[in-house]
Amino acid sequence: MTDFSKTKAMFDIPDGMIYLNGNSLGPMPKTAPDAMNRFLMEEWRTELVKGWNTKNWFMQTNSLGDRVGKLIGAAPGSTVVGDTLSIKVFQAVSSAMAMVPDRKVILSDNGNFPTDLYMVEGLIDLKDAGYELRTPNPENVLDNISDEVAVVMITEVDYRTGRKHDMKKIIEKAHAHGAMVVWDLAHSAGAIPVDVADFDTDFAIGCTYKYLNAGPGGPAFLYVAPRLIDTVVPTLTGWFGHEAPFAFDLNYKPIAGKIDRMRVGTPSIASFALLDAALDVWDHVDIHDVRARSIELSELLIREVEARCPGVKFAGMRDPQERGSQVSFRFEHGYALMQALIARNVVGDFRMPDVIRFGVTPLFIGEEEILNAVEIMEDILRNEIWKEDRFQVRSAVT
Numbered sequence: 001m002t003d004f005s006k007t008k009a010m011f012d013i014p015d016g017m018i019y020l021n022g023n024s025l026g027p028m029p030k031t032a033p034d035a036m037n038r039f040l041m042e043e044w045r046t047e048l049v050k051g052w053n054t055k056n057w058f059m060q061t062n063s064l065g066d067r068v069g070k071l072i073g074a075a076p077g078s079t080v081v082g083d084t085l086s087i088k089v090f091q092a093v094s095s096a097m098a099m100v101p102d103r104k105v106i107l108s109d110n111g112n113f114p115t116d117l118y119m120v121e122g123l124i125d126l127k128d129a130g131y132e133l134r135t136p137n138p139e140n141v142l143d144n145i146s147d148e149v150a151v152v153m154i155t156e157v158d159y160r161t162g163r164k165h166d167m168k169k170i171i172e173k174a175h176a177h178g179a180m181v182v183w184d185l186a187h188s189a190g191a192i193p194v195d196v197a198d199f200d201t202d203f204a205i206g207c208t209y210k211y212l213n214a215g216p217g218g219p220a221f222l223y224v225a226p227r228l229i230d231t232v233v234p235t236l237t238g239w240f241g242h243e244a245p246f247a248f249d250l251n252y253k254p255i256a257g258k259i260d261r262m263r264v265g266t267p268s269i270a271s272f273a274l275l276d277a278a279l280d281v282w283d284h285v286d287i288h289d290v291r292a293r294s295i296e297l298s299e300l301l302i303r304e305v306e307a308r309c310p311g312v313k314f315a316g317m318r319d320p321q322e323r324g325s326q327v328s329f330r331f332e333h334g335y336a337l338m339q340a341l342i343a344r345n346v347v348g349d350f351r352m353p354d355v356i357r358f359g360v361t362p363l364f365i366g367e368e369e370i371l372n373a374v375e376i377m378e379d380i381l382r383n384e385i386w387k388e389d390r391f392q393v394r395s396a397v398t
Protein backbone atom coordinates (compact mmCIF):
# COMPACT_ATOMS: atom_id res chain seq x y z
CA MET A 1 0.00 0.00 0.00
CA THR A 2 1.39 3.38 -0.98
CA ASP A 3 2.12 5.66 1.98
CA PHE A 4 0.88 9.04 0.76
CA SER A 5 2.20 10.92 3.79
CA LYS A 6 5.62 9.68 2.75
CA THR A 7 5.21 10.70 -0.90
CA LYS A 8 3.92 14.13 0.14
CA ALA A 9 7.10 14.64 2.15
CA MET A 10 9.12 14.01 -1.01
CA PHE A 11 7.97 17.27 -2.63
CA ASP A 12 9.02 20.81 -1.89
CA ILE A 13 5.82 22.83 -2.17
CA PRO A 14 5.82 26.44 -0.91
CA ASP A 15 4.34 26.84 2.57
CA GLY A 16 0.62 27.48 2.52
CA MET A 17 0.16 26.71 -1.15
CA ILE A 18 -2.56 24.25 -2.14
CA TYR A 19 -1.23 23.01 -5.44
CA LEU A 20 -4.00 21.63 -7.62
CA ASN A 21 -2.15 21.96 -10.90
CA GLY A 22 0.04 18.87 -10.99
CA ASN A 23 -1.81 17.94 -14.18
CA SER A 24 -0.12 20.88 -15.89
CA LEU A 25 3.25 21.07 -14.13
CA GLY A 26 4.20 18.73 -11.30
CA PRO A 27 5.91 20.20 -8.20
CA MET A 28 9.62 19.92 -7.46
CA PRO A 29 10.85 16.75 -5.75
CA LYS A 30 13.07 17.59 -2.77
CA THR A 31 15.91 15.64 -4.36
CA ALA A 32 15.88 17.77 -7.54
CA PRO A 33 18.35 20.50 -6.44
CA ASP A 34 20.99 17.94 -5.40
CA ALA A 35 20.42 15.93 -8.57
CA MET A 36 20.92 19.04 -10.70
CA ASN A 37 23.92 20.12 -8.69
CA ARG A 38 25.48 16.65 -8.98
CA PHE A 39 24.97 16.76 -12.72
CA LEU A 40 26.66 20.17 -12.89
CA MET A 41 29.52 19.61 -10.47
CA GLU A 42 30.25 15.89 -10.83
CA GLU A 43 29.36 15.35 -14.45
CA TRP A 44 29.49 18.39 -16.70
CA ARG A 45 32.23 20.28 -14.78
CA THR A 46 34.54 17.32 -14.17
CA GLU A 47 33.87 15.04 -17.12
CA LEU A 48 33.14 17.48 -19.91
CA VAL A 49 32.85 15.62 -23.19
CA LYS A 50 33.97 12.35 -21.59
CA GLY A 51 30.61 12.30 -19.79
CA TRP A 52 28.94 10.83 -22.88
CA ASN A 53 30.77 7.62 -21.97
CA THR A 54 31.76 7.90 -18.31
CA LYS A 55 28.33 9.05 -17.14
CA ASN A 56 26.41 7.14 -19.78
CA TRP A 57 24.82 10.31 -21.19
CA PHE A 58 24.66 8.68 -24.61
CA MET A 59 22.28 5.93 -23.50
CA GLN A 60 20.17 7.82 -20.94
CA THR A 61 17.50 8.15 -23.66
CA ASN A 62 17.08 4.40 -23.19
CA SER A 63 17.81 3.85 -19.49
CA LEU A 64 15.36 6.60 -18.53
CA GLY A 65 13.02 5.36 -21.26
CA ASP A 66 12.94 2.00 -19.49
CA ARG A 67 12.18 3.67 -16.15
CA VAL A 68 9.26 5.58 -17.69
CA GLY A 69 8.29 2.43 -19.59
CA LYS A 70 7.87 0.56 -16.32
CA LEU A 71 5.14 3.03 -15.33
CA ILE A 72 3.14 2.46 -18.52
CA GLY A 73 3.46 -1.31 -18.88
CA ALA A 74 6.21 -1.19 -21.53
CA ALA A 75 8.84 -3.92 -21.81
CA PRO A 76 12.47 -2.80 -21.45
CA GLY A 77 13.89 -1.65 -24.78
CA SER A 78 10.62 -0.26 -26.13
CA THR A 79 10.61 3.34 -24.82
CA VAL A 80 12.96 6.28 -25.32
CA VAL A 81 12.91 9.79 -23.85
CA GLY A 82 13.90 13.10 -25.40
CA ASP A 83 12.60 16.11 -27.32
CA THR A 84 9.11 17.47 -26.60
CA LEU A 85 5.69 15.90 -26.84
CA SER A 86 4.79 18.00 -29.89
CA ILE A 87 7.83 16.48 -31.64
CA LYS A 88 6.80 13.00 -30.50
CA VAL A 89 3.32 13.50 -31.96
CA PHE A 90 4.90 14.33 -35.31
CA GLN A 91 7.36 11.45 -35.06
CA ALA A 92 4.87 8.76 -34.05
CA VAL A 93 2.10 9.82 -36.44
CA SER A 94 4.45 10.19 -39.40
CA SER A 95 6.01 6.77 -38.70
CA ALA A 96 2.57 5.22 -38.41
CA MET A 97 1.49 6.86 -41.68
CA ALA A 98 4.56 5.44 -43.41
CA MET A 99 3.55 1.98 -42.28
CA VAL A 100 0.05 2.16 -43.85
CA PRO A 101 0.96 3.95 -47.09
CA ASP A 102 -2.23 3.16 -49.00
CA ARG A 103 -4.56 5.04 -46.61
CA LYS A 104 -5.02 8.80 -46.23
CA VAL A 105 -7.14 9.44 -43.13
CA ILE A 106 -5.82 10.41 -39.70
CA LEU A 107 -8.55 10.12 -37.08
CA SER A 108 -8.46 12.10 -33.84
CA ASP A 109 -11.17 14.05 -32.01
CA ASN A 110 -12.08 17.67 -31.36
CA GLY A 111 -11.31 17.29 -27.64
CA ASN A 112 -7.67 16.56 -28.33
CA PHE A 113 -5.02 18.97 -27.15
CA PRO A 114 -4.51 21.52 -29.95
CA THR A 115 -0.77 20.92 -30.43
CA ASP A 116 -1.47 17.29 -31.34
CA LEU A 117 -3.87 18.46 -34.04
CA TYR A 118 -1.59 21.30 -35.16
CA MET A 119 1.37 18.95 -35.58
CA VAL A 120 -0.70 16.60 -37.72
CA GLU A 121 -1.99 19.55 -39.80
CA GLY A 122 1.61 20.60 -40.45
CA LEU A 123 2.60 17.05 -41.28
CA ILE A 124 -0.28 16.70 -43.74
CA ASP A 125 0.68 20.00 -45.45
CA LEU A 126 4.31 18.91 -45.63
CA LYS A 127 3.47 15.56 -47.21
CA ASP A 128 1.07 17.22 -49.67
CA ALA A 129 -0.27 13.79 -50.64
CA GLY A 130 -4.01 14.08 -50.07
CA TYR A 131 -4.08 13.24 -46.36
CA GLU A 132 -7.07 14.30 -44.28
CA LEU A 133 -7.43 14.85 -40.52
CA ARG A 134 -10.84 13.96 -39.09
CA THR A 135 -11.88 15.33 -35.70
CA PRO A 136 -15.32 14.08 -34.66
CA ASN A 137 -16.68 14.61 -31.15
CA PRO A 138 -14.82 12.38 -28.68
CA GLU A 139 -17.86 10.14 -28.16
CA ASN A 140 -17.97 9.44 -31.90
CA VAL A 141 -14.38 8.25 -32.36
CA LEU A 142 -15.27 4.55 -32.32
CA ASP A 143 -17.96 5.00 -34.98
CA ASN A 144 -15.47 6.80 -37.22
CA ILE A 145 -12.93 3.97 -37.29
CA SER A 146 -13.16 2.37 -40.74
CA ASP A 147 -11.00 0.72 -43.41
CA GLU A 148 -10.15 4.20 -44.71
CA VAL A 149 -8.28 5.16 -41.56
CA ALA A 150 -4.48 4.97 -41.55
CA VAL A 151 -3.80 6.24 -38.03
CA VAL A 152 -6.00 6.72 -34.96
CA MET A 153 -4.36 9.38 -32.78
CA ILE A 154 -6.08 9.73 -29.44
CA THR A 155 -5.22 11.49 -26.20
CA GLU A 156 -6.75 9.28 -23.54
CA VAL A 157 -7.79 12.04 -21.12
CA ASP A 158 -9.36 15.29 -22.34
CA TYR A 159 -7.30 18.22 -21.06
CA ARG A 160 -10.39 20.36 -20.46
CA THR A 161 -13.03 18.08 -18.99
CA GLY A 162 -10.96 15.09 -17.84
CA ARG A 163 -13.15 12.79 -20.00
CA LYS A 164 -11.38 9.47 -20.47
CA HIS A 165 -11.56 7.37 -23.63
CA ASP A 166 -11.99 3.59 -23.57
CA MET A 167 -8.60 2.91 -25.16
CA LYS A 168 -8.99 -0.85 -25.17
CA LYS A 169 -12.07 -0.63 -27.39
CA ILE A 170 -10.50 2.00 -29.65
CA ILE A 171 -7.29 0.01 -30.13
CA GLU A 172 -9.15 -3.24 -30.78
CA LYS A 173 -11.43 -1.67 -33.36
CA ALA A 174 -8.57 0.22 -35.04
CA HIS A 175 -6.57 -2.99 -35.38
CA ALA A 176 -9.59 -4.93 -36.65
CA HIS A 177 -9.74 -2.33 -39.45
CA GLY A 178 -6.02 -2.40 -40.17
CA ALA A 179 -5.29 1.07 -38.72
CA MET A 180 -2.30 2.04 -36.57
CA VAL A 181 -2.78 3.63 -33.14
CA VAL A 182 -0.90 6.50 -31.52
CA TRP A 183 -1.97 6.82 -27.89
CA ASP A 184 -1.11 10.10 -26.17
CA LEU A 185 -0.55 9.54 -22.45
CA ALA A 186 0.09 13.20 -21.50
CA HIS A 187 -2.65 13.14 -18.85
CA SER A 188 -2.40 9.40 -18.14
CA ALA A 189 1.20 8.56 -17.25
CA GLY A 190 1.49 8.86 -13.47
CA ALA A 191 -2.23 9.59 -13.13
CA ILE A 192 -4.04 6.37 -13.98
CA PRO A 193 -2.96 2.76 -14.56
CA VAL A 194 -1.72 2.30 -18.12
CA ASP A 195 -0.65 -0.92 -19.80
CA VAL A 196 0.56 -0.27 -23.32
CA ALA A 197 1.60 -3.90 -23.85
CA ASP A 198 -1.67 -5.39 -22.62
CA PHE A 199 -3.72 -2.97 -24.76
CA ASP A 200 -1.33 -3.69 -27.66
CA THR A 201 -1.08 -0.11 -28.92
CA ASP A 202 1.36 0.50 -31.77
CA PHE A 203 2.75 3.76 -30.42
CA ALA A 204 2.41 5.63 -27.16
CA ILE A 205 3.75 9.10 -26.40
CA GLY A 206 3.63 11.48 -23.47
CA CYS A 207 5.37 14.11 -21.40
CA THR A 208 7.12 13.89 -18.04
CA TYR A 209 6.51 17.35 -16.61
CA LYS A 210 2.85 16.81 -15.69
CA TYR A 211 2.03 13.88 -13.37
CA LEU A 212 5.62 12.56 -13.47
CA ASN A 213 7.06 15.80 -11.99
CA ALA A 214 10.24 16.10 -14.08
CA GLY A 215 10.11 19.92 -14.24
CA PRO A 216 9.15 22.46 -16.90
CA GLY A 217 10.25 21.27 -20.34
CA GLY A 218 11.13 17.80 -19.05
CA PRO A 219 11.76 15.29 -21.85
CA ALA A 220 8.93 13.57 -23.69
CA PHE A 221 8.73 9.81 -24.22
CA LEU A 222 7.94 7.53 -27.14
CA TYR A 223 6.98 3.85 -26.98
CA VAL A 224 6.91 1.50 -29.96
CA ALA A 225 5.35 -1.97 -29.63
CA PRO A 226 8.20 -4.53 -29.56
CA ARG A 227 6.55 -6.37 -32.48
CA LEU A 228 7.15 -3.25 -34.63
CA ILE A 229 10.63 -2.22 -33.57
CA ASP A 230 12.33 -4.05 -36.48
CA THR A 231 10.06 -2.47 -39.08
CA VAL A 232 9.08 0.92 -37.66
CA VAL A 233 10.00 3.63 -40.16
CA PRO A 234 11.96 6.46 -38.56
CA THR A 235 10.85 9.77 -40.04
CA LEU A 236 12.95 12.16 -37.95
CA THR A 237 16.13 10.58 -39.23
CA GLY A 238 18.68 12.07 -36.85
CA TRP A 239 22.13 10.72 -36.16
CA PHE A 240 21.17 9.27 -32.75
CA GLY A 241 19.07 6.70 -34.61
CA HIS A 242 21.78 5.76 -37.08
CA GLU A 243 23.26 2.26 -36.97
CA ALA A 244 26.72 3.77 -36.43
CA PRO A 245 26.44 7.42 -35.33
CA PHE A 246 30.19 7.79 -34.97
CA ALA A 247 30.99 6.37 -38.41
CA PHE A 248 29.67 9.72 -39.71
CA ASP A 249 28.38 8.09 -42.90
CA LEU A 250 27.00 10.37 -45.56
CA ASN A 251 23.70 8.49 -45.67
CA TYR A 252 21.16 7.61 -43.01
CA LYS A 253 20.75 4.00 -42.10
CA PRO A 254 18.57 3.22 -39.06
CA ILE A 255 19.96 0.93 -36.41
CA ALA A 256 18.35 -2.51 -36.77
CA GLY A 257 16.16 -4.17 -34.17
CA LYS A 258 16.41 -1.46 -31.52
CA ILE A 259 14.21 1.35 -30.23
CA ASP A 260 17.31 3.54 -30.71
CA ARG A 261 16.17 4.18 -34.27
CA MET A 262 13.51 6.48 -32.81
CA ARG A 263 16.13 8.68 -31.14
CA VAL A 264 16.73 11.97 -32.93
CA GLY A 265 19.64 14.14 -31.75
CA THR A 266 21.58 15.32 -28.70
CA PRO A 267 19.08 15.43 -25.83
CA SER A 268 19.06 17.81 -22.85
CA ILE A 269 21.11 15.84 -20.31
CA ALA A 270 20.38 18.46 -17.62
CA SER A 271 16.67 17.74 -17.96
CA PHE A 272 17.44 14.02 -17.73
CA ALA A 273 18.98 14.60 -14.28
CA LEU A 274 15.68 16.07 -13.09
CA LEU A 275 13.65 13.27 -14.67
CA ASP A 276 15.83 10.66 -12.99
CA ALA A 277 15.28 12.28 -9.58
CA ALA A 278 11.53 12.59 -10.19
CA LEU A 279 11.22 8.92 -11.14
CA ASP A 280 12.73 7.85 -7.79
CA VAL A 281 9.45 8.90 -6.14
CA TRP A 282 7.64 6.24 -8.19
CA ASP A 283 9.75 3.47 -6.65
CA HIS A 284 7.52 3.92 -3.57
CA VAL A 285 4.20 4.13 -5.38
CA ASP A 286 1.60 1.71 -6.69
CA ILE A 287 -0.35 3.46 -9.45
CA HIS A 288 -3.51 1.51 -8.51
CA ASP A 289 -3.39 3.12 -5.06
CA VAL A 290 -2.92 6.51 -6.73
CA ARG A 291 -5.98 5.90 -8.90
CA ALA A 292 -8.17 4.80 -5.99
CA ARG A 293 -7.13 7.79 -3.89
CA SER A 294 -7.56 10.19 -6.80
CA ILE A 295 -11.13 9.01 -7.27
CA GLU A 296 -11.90 9.43 -3.56
CA LEU A 297 -10.47 12.93 -3.50
CA SER A 298 -12.13 13.93 -6.79
CA GLU A 299 -15.54 12.80 -5.54
CA LEU A 300 -14.97 14.83 -2.37
CA LEU A 301 -14.02 17.92 -4.39
CA ILE A 302 -17.07 17.64 -6.65
CA ARG A 303 -19.44 17.04 -3.73
CA GLU A 304 -18.10 19.97 -1.71
CA VAL A 305 -18.03 22.43 -4.62
CA GLU A 306 -21.57 21.55 -5.66
CA ALA A 307 -22.79 21.95 -2.08
CA ARG A 308 -20.97 25.16 -1.24
CA CYS A 309 -20.05 27.13 -4.36
CA PRO A 310 -23.04 28.82 -5.99
CA GLY A 311 -22.89 29.17 -9.78
CA VAL A 312 -20.01 26.74 -10.23
CA LYS A 313 -21.09 23.76 -12.34
CA PHE A 314 -19.30 20.45 -12.55
CA ALA A 315 -18.10 19.96 -16.13
CA GLY A 316 -17.00 16.39 -16.52
CA MET A 317 -18.11 12.80 -16.48
CA ARG A 318 -20.11 11.76 -13.39
CA ASP A 319 -18.75 8.23 -13.49
CA PRO A 320 -15.23 8.41 -12.03
CA GLN A 321 -14.16 5.48 -14.23
CA GLU A 322 -14.75 7.76 -17.22
CA ARG A 323 -12.53 10.53 -15.85
CA GLY A 324 -8.79 10.98 -15.60
CA SER A 325 -7.23 12.61 -12.54
CA GLN A 326 -8.51 16.14 -12.95
CA VAL A 327 -11.78 17.79 -12.10
CA SER A 328 -13.18 20.67 -14.14
CA PHE A 329 -15.97 23.12 -13.44
CA ARG A 330 -17.62 25.83 -15.45
CA PHE A 331 -18.18 29.32 -14.10
CA GLU A 332 -19.11 32.29 -16.25
CA HIS A 333 -16.26 34.34 -14.81
CA GLY A 334 -13.91 31.38 -14.54
CA TYR A 335 -10.76 33.34 -15.32
CA ALA A 336 -11.38 35.91 -12.58
CA LEU A 337 -12.38 33.21 -10.10
CA MET A 338 -9.15 31.30 -10.77
CA GLN A 339 -7.08 34.49 -10.39
CA ALA A 340 -8.78 35.14 -7.04
CA LEU A 341 -8.07 31.56 -5.96
CA ILE A 342 -4.41 31.85 -6.97
CA ALA A 343 -4.14 35.11 -4.99
CA ARG A 344 -5.26 33.06 -1.96
CA ASN A 345 -2.66 30.38 -2.74
CA VAL A 346 -5.04 27.83 -4.23
CA VAL A 347 -3.42 27.06 -7.58
CA GLY A 348 -5.40 25.49 -10.40
CA ASP A 349 -5.76 26.81 -13.92
CA PHE A 350 -8.20 28.11 -16.48
CA ARG A 351 -9.05 26.94 -19.99
CA MET A 352 -11.15 28.88 -22.49
CA PRO A 353 -13.95 29.76 -22.49
CA ASP A 354 -15.06 29.25 -18.87
CA VAL A 355 -13.42 26.11 -17.48
CA ILE A 356 -11.51 26.03 -14.21
CA ARG A 357 -9.41 22.91 -13.72
CA PHE A 358 -8.02 21.19 -10.68
CA GLY A 359 -5.50 18.39 -10.89
CA VAL A 360 -6.05 15.80 -8.18
CA THR A 361 -2.64 14.35 -7.43
CA PRO A 362 -2.60 12.08 -4.37
CA LEU A 363 1.20 12.02 -4.20
CA PHE A 364 1.01 15.43 -2.53
CA ILE A 365 -2.69 16.36 -2.18
CA GLY A 366 -4.99 14.98 0.54
CA GLU A 367 -8.42 15.60 2.02
CA GLU A 368 -7.29 18.57 4.05
CA GLU A 369 -6.06 20.45 0.97
CA ILE A 370 -9.29 19.72 -0.91
CA LEU A 371 -11.48 20.95 1.94
CA ASN A 372 -9.40 24.07 2.48
CA ALA A 373 -9.47 24.87 -1.22
CA VAL A 374 -13.26 24.62 -1.36
CA GLU A 375 -13.62 26.76 1.75
CA ILE A 376 -11.56 29.49 0.09
CA MET A 377 -13.54 29.20 -3.15
CA GLU A 378 -16.80 29.50 -1.22
CA ASP A 379 -15.55 32.67 0.47
CA ILE A 380 -14.46 34.20 -2.85
CA LEU A 381 -17.88 33.50 -4.37
CA ARG A 382 -20.08 34.51 -1.45
CA ASN A 383 -18.19 37.77 -0.97
CA GLU A 384 -17.80 38.32 -4.74
CA ILE A 385 -14.07 38.82 -4.32
CA TRP A 386 -13.52 37.61 -7.91
CA LYS A 387 -15.10 40.89 -9.13
CA GLU A 388 -12.06 42.94 -8.07
CA ASP A 389 -10.36 44.65 -11.05
CA ARG A 390 -7.02 42.98 -10.45
CA PHE A 391 -8.54 39.54 -11.16
CA GLN A 392 -9.78 40.54 -14.62
CA VAL A 393 -6.33 41.10 -16.22
CA ARG A 394 -5.23 38.24 -18.50
CA SER A 395 -1.67 36.90 -18.39
CA ALA A 396 0.00 35.28 -21.42
CA VAL A 397 -0.19 31.83 -19.82
CA THR A 398 -3.46 30.93 -18.19
Ligand SMILES: *Cc1c(COP(=O)(O)O)cnc(C)c1O
Residues within 6 Å of the ligand: 084, 085, 086, 087, 112, 113, 115, 116, 155, 159, 184, 186, 187, 207
Ligand atom coordinates in the same frame (compact mmCIF):
# COMPACT_ATOMS: atom_id res chain seq x y z
C1 LIG B 1 0.56 18.91 -22.32
C2 LIG B 1 0.26 18.32 -23.63
C3 LIG B 1 1.09 18.58 -24.74
C4 LIG B 1 2.24 19.51 -24.63
O1 LIG B 1 3.17 19.35 -25.67
P1 LIG B 1 4.60 20.02 -25.51
O2 LIG B 1 5.31 19.73 -26.78
O3 LIG B 1 5.25 19.39 -24.32
O4 LIG B 1 4.41 21.47 -25.28
C5 LIG B 1 0.79 17.93 -25.92
N1 LIG B 1 -0.26 17.10 -26.03
C6 LIG B 1 -1.08 16.84 -24.99
C7 LIG B 1 -2.24 15.92 -25.17
C8 LIG B 1 -0.86 17.46 -23.77
O5 LIG B 1 -1.67 17.24 -22.75
